[in-house]
Amino acid sequence: MAGKQSPSPTLENYHVISFDDGSEEVEAHIELMELAIQQANLARPIETAFNVGSLLVHGRQIISTGYSREIPGNTHAAQCAIIKSRSTSQAHLVRGSVLYTTMEPCSFRLSKNTPCSTHIINAGVKKVVIGVKEPLTFSECQGVRRLLEAGIEVVHLKILEEQCLRPNIHLLS
Numbered sequence: 724m725a726g727k728q729s730p731s732p733t734l735e736n737y738h739v740i741s742f743d744d745g746s747e748e749v750e751a752h753i754e755l756m757e758l759a760i761q762q763a764n765l766a767r768p769i770e771t772a773f774n775v776g777s778l779l780v781h782g783r784q785i786i787s788t789g790y791s792r793e794i795p796g797n798t799h800a801a802q803c804a805i806i807k808s809r810s811t812s813q814a815h816l817v818r819g820s821v822l823y824t825t826m827e828p829c830s831f832r833l834s835k836n837t838p839c840s841t842h843i844i845n846a847g848v849k850k851v852v853i854g855v856k857e858p859l860t861f862s863e864c865q866g867v868r869r870l871l872e873a874g875i876e877v878v879h880l881k882i883l884e885e886q887c888l889r890p891n892i893h894l895l896s
């Protein structure tokens with residue numbers, strides 16, 4: 724069901740969590756990724772883009788949420804969370820925050836819109852937790868690599884991959 728995925732980078736600030744060891748850290752990742760999945764489920768399925776959900780988090784505090792096309796203009800989930808964060812009272816916490824996103828942030832957009840990885844780098848996010856790498860349905864995503872090259876830590880939480888892909892099942896058959 725996961726389909727073909729591009730090879731994982733092996734840089735030092737890339738971490739994979741493959742199973743739930745019951746630690747506080749992994750439990751927190753799971754809890755927050757489940758909230759990101761709830762966001763992904765709010766996106767209306769279309770044939771030309773994935774349904775993704777994102778959260779910006781500082782400590783245990785959620786700064787903002789976003790899902791695919793939430794804001795008019797063919798927007799993406801991480802982009803929406805970053806845009807929405809600017810009008811919250813916690814906007815000052817975005818620099819140094821953690822982004823949870825059900826799918827790897829995009830590195831290139833056919834529409835020529837700014838890719839999510841650029842929005843994330845520019846916002847000063849320090850860590851990105853992804854639920855699944857972007858399947859090769861539309862393009863070969865280099866999002867994780869771009870984030871790592873920008874010095875951002877990336878955690879691939881593999882425990883909820885099925886749930887992260889489920890809102891996109893219409894694109895993956």
Ligand SMILES: [Zn+2]
Pocket residue numbers: 799800801802828829838839840
């Ligand atoms: Zn994107």
